[in-house]
Amino acid sequence: MDFAWTEEQERLHDEACRFAEERLNPLLAERGRQAYFSREEWRLCAEWGLVGLSIPERLGGRGLDALTVAHTVEGFSRGCHDTGLVFAVCAHLFAVAMPIAEHAGDELAAEVLPRLASGEWIGANAITEAEAGSDVFALSCRALRDGDSYRLTGEKSFVTNGPVADCLLVYASTEPKHGYMGISAFVVDADAPGVVRGEHFDKIGLTGTPVSTIRFEDCPVPESRRVGAEGAGASIFSGSMEWERACLFAQYLGVMARQLDDVVAFAKQRRQFGKPIARQQSVAHRIADMKLRLDVGRLLLHRACWMKSQGMPATLEVALSKIAVSEGAVQSGLDAIHLFGGLGVQEQSGVGWALRDAIPSRIFSGTSEIQRDLVARGLGL
Numbered sequence: 001m002d003f004a005w006t007e008e009q010e011r012l013h014d015e016a017c018r019f020a021e022e023r024l025n026p027l028l029a030e031r032g033r034q035a036y037f038s039r040e041e042w043r044l045c046a047e048w049g050l051v052g053l054s055i056p057e058r059l060g061g062r063g064l065d066a067l068t069v070a071h072t073v074e075g076f077s078r079g080c081h082d083t084g085l086v087f088a089v090c091a092h093l094f095a096v097a098m099p100i101a102e103h104a105g106d107e108l109a110a111e112v113l114p115r116l117a118s119g120e121w122i123g124a125n126a127i128t129e130a131e132a133g134s135d136v137f138a139l140s141c142r143a144l145r146d147g148d149s150y151r152l153t154g155e156k157s158f159v160t161n162g163p164v165a166d167c168l169l170v171y172a173s174t175e176p177k178h179g180y181m182g183i184s185a186f187v188v189d190a191d192a193p194g195v196v197r198g199e200h201f202d203k204i205g206l207t208g209t210p211v212s213t214i215r216f217e218d219c220p221v222p223e224s225r226r227v228g229a230e231g232a233g234a235s236i237f238s239g240s241m242e243w244e245r246a247c248l249f250a251q252y253l254g255v256m257a258r259q260l261d262d263v264v265a266f267a268k269q270r271r272q273f274g275k276p277i278a279r280q281q282s283v284a285h286r287i288a289d290m291k292l293r294l295d296v297g298r299l300l301l302h303r304a305c306w307m308k309s310q311g312m313p314a315t316l317e318v319a320l321s322k323i324a325v326s327e328g329a330v331q332s333g334l335d336a337i338h339l340f341g342g343l344g345v346q347e348q349s350g351v352g353w354a355l356r357d358a359i360p361s362r363i364f365s366g367t368s369e370i371q372r373d374l375v376a377r378g379l380g381l
């Protein structure tokens, strides 16, 4: 086993971190964390190459493998003061661009991916419905054949980037009686006739990312916009979730790494009872546990990404890493607030954001219970 990063991987991590600190954070400070990311922020991320890290080079991306992408995302997130922006970029890349890169025909890939990689288009993934959450393939959204096209009807209930997206990757049932094998994936222009975006809704965390419902009212979609074969949608979606659960979650490693630096510095400087609070064993142990959680999550995530990079099946390993990182990020978010004491709960200290941004991570990309089901299934249970 080789745990060393190459010089190139280290450079990408450090430069992504520095880019966020120097180019993005001043803009984020101006807009504030309650506002959504701007096109200018997206353009800067695209210029650096962040929105196309794993898209093949011939289609305008940087063509990086999963492990290198994860290390770069960690650096980006460590430097970036708005995890909502990092989340928006990662959702676009892993849940939209990667399934298209891996499954679309050459013509569709050549039409869509250079635009997603260059930042001209923002992508959004639309599968979840009001009655199809964890039971994700119980879709009532239908794509009915109409000659050499389809007509889409139905409503998606939780679409990250939905309010600002140019391009939607939509999953719909083409043959309800075939269940898992009856779902297909389509690339839909967000301004196509029959696409109706709902109101943005507020979230407790990841507030920099806009989210909305999206309704399809008899929306025409040419057959050439179908990704992969008819009936392959569920399998395409499952593959995209492996990208997301593995590489997107590196954003929480970046947050936990920054948080650890902050709590160590604070515990050394804050004095009570005549000495730094770091000299209280229970304080130091709480911080040691934060380091343990970060490294456990990191090692599991790197193993999962390495297996993906080797082309090995990694469903169980990806699920384990998703559980460790998301649950670790929530617990460390709580610990950070506790260590900062009263300051931790003051809005202006900003300490609470890591927890607010972490809470949704146990839910999106499949909840912790669904991940444990995948682990159990992998064990033959």
Ligand SMILES: Cc1cc2nc3c(=O)[nH]c(=O)nc-3n(C[C@H](O)[C@H](O)[C@H](O)COP(=O)(O)OP(=O)(O)OC[C@H]3O[C@@H](n4cnc5c(N)ncnc54)[C@H](O)[C@@H]3O)c2cc1C
Binding pocket: 091, 124, 125, 126, 127, 128, 129, 130, 132, 133, 134, 135, 158, 159, 160, 161, 206, 360, 363, 364, 365, 366, 367, 368, 369, 370
């Ligand atoms: C920040 C955020 C961003 C998102 N972005 C997108 C997006 O871009 N596109 C998209 O399509 N969707 C998106 N989603 C939706 C997300 O995928 C769903 O919220 C998630 O799959 C859970 O579905 P649900 O909310 O309907 O909860 P439910 O499935 O109703 O679950 C409610 C509770 O019941 C539990 N539960 C359900 N079934 C079982 C079971 N079999 N065993 C044990 N427990 C169970 C769950 O674990 C959970 O605790 C996003 C969600 C969040 C929070």
